[in-house]
Amino acid sequence: xxxxxxxDGPPKQPNIVRRIILLVAILGxxxxxxxxxxxRSFGRFQQSTNDAFVQADTVTVAPRISGYVxxxxxxxxxxxRAGQPLVRVESRSYTSQAQQSEAQIAVxxxxxxxxxxxxxxxxxxxxxxxxxxxxxxADAAYARGEVARYAPLISDGTETREHFAQLxxxxxxxxxxxxxxxxxxxxxxxxxxxxGAQGAQARAQIKQARAQLASVSTDLASTVIRASIAGxxxxxxxxxxxxxxxxxxxxxxxxxxxxxxxxxxxxxQVGLVRVGQPATVEIDAYPGVEIxxxxxxxxxxxxxxxxxxxxxxxxxxxxxxxxRLPIRIALRRGNKAxxxxxxxxxxxxxxxxxxxxxxxxxxxxxxxxxxxxxxx
Numbered sequence: 497x498x499x500x501x502x503x504d505g506p507p508k509q510p511n512i513v514r515r516i517i518l519l520v521a522i523l524g525x526x527x528x529x530x531x532x533x534x535x536r537s538f539g540r541f542q543q544s545t546n547d548a549f550v551q552a553d554t555v556t557v558a559p560r561i562s563g564y565v566x567x568x569x570x571x572x573x574x575x576x577r578a579g580q581p582l583v584r585v586e587s588r589s590y591t592s593q594a595q596q597s598e599a600q601i602a603v604x605x606x607x608x609x610x611x612x613x614x615x616x617x618x619x620x621x622x623x624x625x626x627x628x629x630x631x632x633x634a635d636a637a638y639a640r641g642e643v644a645r646y647a648p649l650i651s652d653g654t655e656t657r658e659h660f661a662q663l664x665x666x667x668x669x670x671x672x673x674x675x676x677x678x679x680x681x682x683x684x685x686x687x688x689x690x691x692g693a694q695g696a697q698a699r700a701q702i703k704q705a706r707a708q709l710a711s712v713s714t715d716l717a718s719t720v721i722r723a724s725i726a727g728x729x730x731x732x733x734x735x736x737x738x739x740x741x742x743x744x745x746x747x748x749x750x751x752x753x754x755x756x757x758x759x760x761x762x763x764x765q766v767g768l769v770r771v772g773q774p775a776t777v778e779i780d781a782y783p784g785v786e787i788x789x790x791x792x793x794x795x796x797x798x799x800x801x802x803x804x805x806x807x808x809x810x811x812x813x814x815x816x817x818x819x820r821l822p823i824r825i826a827l828r829r830g831n832k833a834x835x836x837x838x839x840x841x842x843x844x845x846x847x848x849x850x851x852x853x854x855x856x857x858x859x860x861x862x863x864x865x866x867x868x869x870x871x872x
Contacts, residue, residue: 541853543769544846547820548759548777552839555725555749558742559585560718565738572732576723576749583734583746587719594716597709604705608698615691622688625681632674639667727751755837757789757825759845760799762818768849769794775825778844785833791847795822823847 563585570582642663649660727749734746757777761769769791777787798819800807825845827834 541768541848541850542846543761543765543849544844545759545761545765546842546844547761548757548825548843548845550755550837550839550841550843551758552750552752552755554730554839555727555751556745557582557721557723557747557749558745559583559721559740560742561585561590561715562741563587563589563719563739565734565736565740568732568734568736570729570732570747572729574729575752576727576729578723578726580723581720582723582729583721585719585721585740587716590712590716590719593712594709597705597712600705601702601709604698604701608695608702611691611695611698615688615695618684618688618691622681622684625677625684628677629674629681632670632677636667636670636674639663639670643667721746723749725749725751726753750839752838753829755827755834755839756792757827757843757845759823759825759847760820761823761847762820763798764818766794766821766823768852769823769847770849770852773847773849773851775845775847777825777827778846779833779837780842780844782833782836787831787833787837788828789825790828791823792826793824795824797821 565583566586567584568582569584570576570580576582643660646660646663730748730750732747734740740746771791771793773791775789775791777789779785779787795802798821800819825847827837
């Protein structure tokens with residue numbers, strides 16, 4: 497029979513395994529402690545959401561006038577500058593209207609000048625009529641004095657009745673002439689008033705024609721539609737030869753240098769969010785790319801409050817749903833990644849709310865103090 501070897505000590509392999517397990521446990525505990533400390537000091541203040549999208553305040557391009565499109569001066573997706581012509585609408589009818597308004601102004605000005613000349617002539621006629629009235633009054637006074645002077649002489653026979661009758665006839669003629677010239681003076685003055693009214697009417701017609709010319713000139717200038725802001729052309733639907741109505745959407749201008757992110761955070765996440773806090777934006781289309789930004793504004797209400805049909809929870813059954821609050825994030829320019837963004841792209845936003853820790857502590861202390869106050 498063979499001999500069996502008997503070892504002097506226990507196998508060493510189990511000791512190595514126990515040491516490895518202990519080392520792993522220690523490392524795991526250290527990692528957990530490191531993670532917990534990082535979460536307490538940093539991680540719990542990082543509020544993230546993937547309900548966020550790139551946005552821009554797009555401007556809709558529409559004509560102020562109606563007409564046929566003569567020329568489209570830009571292509572789809574083209575970069576344009578502010579004031580650059582985009583579309584030209586046919587302008588012949590507006591040019592004709594402007595010429596007609598100019599002709600009306602010229603006619604009204606000629607009428608006004610003619611009325612002014614007539615007024616000058618009528619002023620001279622009034623002065624002549626006033627002189628005639630003065631002369632007629634003098635003649636009438638003289639004739640009346642003669643009648644009064646010769647009347648006593650008739651009774652004692654010193655003056656003949658024929659001569660006295662002639663004096664009385666001259667007095668009547670003088671008074672009749674005075675009445676006539678006074679009527680002429682009144683007519684001349686009335687004519688002067690009429691001419692003044694005609695002059696006012698002519699000047700009013702000039703103002704009206706000028707206002708029409710200004711309106712037509714505005715329409716004529718509006719036949720060339722220009723870009724109100726700098727950006728990129730999008731959703732261009734206008735074509736040459738197309739008839740467009742005033743206010744019809746022709747295209748849109750997207751201000752690519754003014755993009756921002758609108759992140760819809762849950763109401764349970766916004767307790768420490770403040771304007772000015774730093775944020776990080778990760779783009780779904782470019783994994784690993786981060787763009788720095790900051791909080792610029794917080795909406796004054798949840799998205800549901802500004803919907804077409806806001807929820808009415810005063811009646812019927814109620815199921816509590818966490819609401820979301822839109823928060824606007826501005827993007828830091830000068831980053832190459834920001835130049836690749838376009839409105840509508842999905843992003844993930846993380847806001848660092850550590851700057852509001854002191855505010856949260858103060859709110860907590862104020863709440864505790866309010867609870868400690870005795871009830872009134």
